[in-house]
Structures are given as C-alpha cells and as structure tokens.
Amino acid sequence: MPAEELCIATRKSPLAMWQAEHVAAELRRQHPALTVSLVGMSTRGDEVTDRPLAGIGGKALFVKELERGIDDGHADIAVHSMKDVPGELPTGMHVPVILTREEPWDAFVANDYANLASLPPGAHVGTGSLRRECQLRARRPDLAVSNLRGNVQTRLRKLDDGLFDAIVLAASGLRRLGLGHRISDVMAPTDSLPAVGQGALGVECRVDDDRVNDLIAGLRDPDSDERVRCERAVNHRLGGSCDVPIGAYACIEGEALWLRAMVGRPDGTRVLYAEGWAPRGEGAALGWRIAGELIDQGAEPLLTELGAR
Numbered sequence: 379m380p381a382e383e384l385c386i387a388t389r390k391s392p393l394a395m396w397q398a399e400h401v402a403a404e405l406r407r408q409h410p411a412l413t414v415s416l417v418g419m420s421t422r423g424d425e426v427t428d429r430p431l432a433g434i435g436g437k438a439l440f441v442k443e444l445e446r447g448i449d450d451g452h453a454d455i456a457v458h459s460m461k462d463v464p465g466e467l468p469t470g471m472h473v474p475v476i477l478t479r480e481e482p483w484d485a486f487v488a489n490d491y492a493n494l495a496s497l498p499p500g501a502h503v504g505t506g507s508l509r510r511e512c513q514l515r516a517r518r519p520d521l522a523v524s525n526l527r528g529n530v531q532t533r534l535r536k537l538d539d540g541l542f543d544a545i546v547l548a549a550s551g552l553r554r555l556g557l558g559h560r561i562s563d564v565m566a567p568t569d570s571l572p573a574v575g576q577g578a579l580g581v582e583c584r585v586d587d588d589r590v591n592d593l594i595a596g597l598r599d600p601d602s603d604e605r606v607r608c609e610r611a612v613n614h615r616l617g618g619s620c621d622v623p624i625g626a627y628a629c630i631e632g633e634a635l636w637l638r639a640m641v642g643r644p645d646g647t648r649v650l651y652a653e654g655w656a657p658r659g660e661g662a663a664l665g666w667r668i669a670g671e672l673i674d675q676g677a678e679p680l681l682t683e684l685g686a687r
Contacts, residue, residue, distance in 0.1 A: 382409070382411060382412050382413065382589075382593070383412070383413045383414075383415070384405065384412060384413070384414050384415075384454050384455065384590065384593060385414075385415050385416075385417050385452065385453040385454050385455075386398050386401060386402060386414065386415070386416050386417065386453060386454070386455055386456070386457055387417050387419055387444040387447040387448060387452065387453035387455070387456040387457075388416055388417065388418055388419065388444070388456070388457055389418070389419060389420075389440060389444070390418040390419065390420060391529040391530075392529060392530070392531065392555060393529065393530055393551050393554060393555055394457075394459075395416070395418070396554050396555060397457050397459065397554070397579055398416050398457045399416070400554075400579070401455075401457045401477070401579065401581060401597065402414040402416065404477070404597055405593065405594070405597070408596045408597075409593060412593065417447060417452055417453045419443050419444055419447055420443070440458070440459075440462045441456065441458055441462060441463060441464070441582070444456035444458070444582070445467075445468055445471060445582065448471070448582070448583065448584060449468075454583060454587070454590045455581050455582060455583045455590060455594060456581070456582045456583075457579060457580075457581055457582075458473070458579070458580050458581075458582060459575070459576075459578075459579065459580075460473075460476060460574075460575025460576075460578040460579065460580045460606050460610075461548075461572075461573040461574060461575045461576045461577075461578075463575065463580060463582070465610060465613050465614040465617075465618065467582070470584055470585055470586065471582055471583070471584060471585065472582070472583070472585050473580040473581065473582045474581070474583070474591060474594070474595070474598070475580065475581040475594050475595065475597045475598045475603075476578050476579070476580045476581075476598060476599065476602050476603040476606050476607075477578065477579045477580070477581075477597050477598070477599055477602065478599040478602050479577050479578040479599070479602035479605065479606070480550040480553065480554070480577040480578070481549050481550055481553070481564070481577055482548075482550065482572040482576040482577035482578070482627060483548075483549045483564050483565055483566075483567070483570075483572060483576075483577075484510060484546050484547070484548060484549065484564075484565045484570040484572060484576075485546065485547055485548065485549035485552055485561045485562075485563070485564055485565065486544060486546055486561070486562050486563040486564075486565050487534070487537060487544060487545050487546070487547065487552075487560050487561060487562055488537070488543060488544035488545075488562050489537065489538065490543070491543065491544055491562065492562055492563060493562065493563035494514070494517065494518060494544075494563070494565065494569060497518065497521060497543060497544060499520040499521075500520065500521070500522060501521055501522065501543040501544065502521075502522045502523075502524065502541075502542050502543050502544075503521050503522070503523050503524070503542060503543065503544050503545065503546065504523075504524055504525070504526030504533065504536065504537070504541070504542040504544075504545040504546075505523065505525075505526055505545065505546045505547070506525060506526050506527050506528075506533075506547075507546075507573065507623075508621070508622070508623045508644045509571075509573055509623040509624060509625050510546050510570060511523050511623070511644055511646070512623035512642040512643060512644050512645070512646050512649060513569065513570045513571065513623075513625070513640075513642070513646065513649070514546065514570070514646070515644075515645055515646025515647075516642065516646035516647075516649050517569060517646075519646060524542070526542065526545055530547065530551050530552065530555055530557065531555075533545055533547060534557070534560060544562075546565070546570065548573075548576055548577065549561060549564055549577075550576070550577040567627055567638065570625075571625035571626070571627055571638060571639075571640050571651075572625055572626075572627050573624075573625060573626075574606075574609040574610055574612065574613045574618070574624065574625070574626045575606045575609055575610060578602055578605075578606045580606075581594050581597060601630055604628075604630070604635065604658070604659075604661045605628040605629065605630065605635070605661070606628075607661055607662055607665075608626075608628040608635060608637055608661030608662065608664055608665045609626035609627065609628050609637070609639075609665060610665065611661070611662045611663075611664070611665025611666050611669070612624070612626045612637070612639045612665040612666075612668055612669045612672075613626065614665075614666075614669075615665070615666050615669035615670065615673075616641060616669050616672065616673075616677065616681060617681060618641075621684055621685055622641065622681060622684050622685075623640075623641065623642045623643070623644055624639070624640070624641050625639065625640045625641075626638070626639040626640075626665070626668075627639075628661065628664075628665075630658065633657060633658050634655050634656070634657060634658065635655065635656050635657070635658055635660070635661050635664055636653070636654070636655050637653060637654060637655075637656075637661075637664050637665060637668050638651065638652070638653040638668075639651070639652055639653070639665075639668050639669065639672060640652075640672075641672050641677050641680065641681070642680075643680065643683075643684070644684075648680065650672050650675045650676065650677055650680070651672075652668045652669075652671035652672045652675065653668065654667060654668050654671070
C-alpha cells in the first residue's frame with residue numbers, strides 16, 4: 379500500500395515558508411509514513427507592495443490563491459497566519475485546526491531608540507497595519523506614521539537604510555525567522571493591542587475531506603483555538619476587514635476566559651475599548667458580547683464611516 383501524501387499550499391515569503399515547514403514537520407512527526415510536500419504560490423497581497431492593503435482588497439488577498447490551490451486539487455491544505463484569515467470563508471472550506479499560539483504582541487524595532495516613548499517628536503515610524511497606525515497615533519500624535527509593506531526582511535532593510543526611525547511589526551514573525559535580536563521592545567497590549575489571531579497559525583482545508591481532516595486533527599491546540607475563535611467573534615460581529623483598525627486579545631485564566639478589544643479611526647482621534655470575562659467554552663459568546671459593548675459605545679457610526687457597514 380503506497381504511503382499517504384499531503385500537499386501544503388503556502389505563500390513564498392520566508393516567513394510563510396517557515397510556517398508551512400513548521401506544520402509539515404509536525405505532521406511528519408505525528409504520521410511517520412506521511413509524505414508532506416509544499417506548493418509555493420504567489421498571492422496578490424505579496425505582489426503589490428507599493429500600496430496599503432486596504433486599498434487593494436485587504437488581507438484576504440494573502441489567502442485567496444491558496445484556497446484556489448485546494449479547489450484546483452494542487453494542494454490538500456493551506457497554512458495561514460490567523461490574523462490574515464477573513465471572517466467569512468468560501469463555501470465548503472474551514473479552519474479546523476489552530477496550532478499552539480506564539481506570543482501575539484507587536485514589536486518595536488529601531489536602531490537608535492529603545493521604545494516608543496523614547497522617539498523624539500516628528501520621528502518617522504513605519505507599519506503596514508491600520509490597527510497599529512491607529513494606536514501609534516493615539517499614543518503619540520506627534521509622530522509621522524507611514525505605510526510600510528513587504529516581507530519582514532524588506533521592512534528591516536528599509537529601517538536600516540534610514541527610511542524610518544522605527545518600525546512596528548509582529549514579534550512572533552521576527553522570532554520565527556531567527557530575528558528576535560532585532561526587537562528593541564515588545565509592546566504592551568496597553569500600547570498596541572494585537573490583531574485578531576496574531577501569533578497563531580491555522581490550517582484550512584475542505585470540510586468534506588475526511589482523510590485530510592483526520593490527518594491534521596492532532597495539530598490542534600485547544601487553548602489557542604478557544605482564544606483565537608473568541609477574538610474572531612469580535613471581528614465577525616463588527617464586520618472587520620483590513621479597512622478597519624480592530625484589535626482583540628483573549629487569554630485563559632483557570633476556568634475563565636478574558637477578552638479585551640478595540641476599534642478606532644486610523645488617525646487615532648477616536649479609539650474605543652471594551653473588555654470582559656466568561657467561563658471557558660463560551661469564547662464565541664464573549665467575543666460577540668464585547669463587540670456589542672463597542673457598538674454601544676458608538677462603534678456603528680465609526681464602522682459606517684470606515685466603510686465596514
């Protein structure tokens with residue numbers, strides 16, 4: 379009987395390849411007879427780097443081509459950063475597995491400054507995230523914040539070339555690439571609440587593919603799964619997209635789940651926060667409730683203004 383095979387669709391960036399290789403290694407460890415191969419694909423999100431994501435279709439551009447690869451039979455699964463996965467998936471697709479989450483925090487990276495507070499007025503900060511831009515501008519309205527696209531190495535090179543005084547990106551991505559030494563400061567969630575699902579990897583596949591669903595089931599981390607799905611419930615109720623600065627972070631303490639979420643204007647002139655607790659197992663309901671509290675604070679007109687309604 380031939381050995382089983384499984385193909386993983388992945389973006390070609392160094393970080394995406396690392397993530398896919400990580401999943402492949404775990405699958406080989408759990409299924410020694412399984413042959414796992416990677417199918418590198420180019421996505422529009424990777425190809426267009428001179429414009430903000432919000433202007434070219436949002437983070438979903440990073441996953442559409444990978445989903446098409448599954449539909450076309452070129453791959454069995456796709457590995458995603460959960461912060462890039464839209465709330466609504468194509469019919470027949472799901473993300474049944476979320477792996478053990480790495481640290482979800484944002485990283486402040488600079489060559490001459492220790493942290494956000496040490497930046498002088500007028501300093502130039504780069505980020506590719508409206509969520510980060512919103513919170514940066516709210517904390518430090520005196521800074522100049524500009525769009526920064528490209529893979530991790532490209533962003534670091536622009537910093538080193540003097541185009542920016544500092545940049546902000548995900549700490550998990552830097553550490554996964556062996557670049558943790560470039561982190562000047564790990565930003566507290568009070569300064570920069572993470573993106574929904576930041577630091578977590580998810581595996582997408584066809585709902586009706588029983589063979590694949592069985593093969594990947596052992597990768598699922600229950601705690602990480604519950605936390606990320608709680609955060610995604612916030613995004614779902616708010617209709618979040620790349621056009622809207624939304625952040626959420628859930629953590630587990632004993633038998634309870636705590637969640638903090640935010641939504642704001644990109645210019646930082648208005649930022650709303652809400653937080654709360656729920657028993658374990660009620661994460662989706664908690665996320666929905668906290669999103670409702672943001673709506674009660676005035677998120678609806680803000681979302682309409684930003685085009686999410």
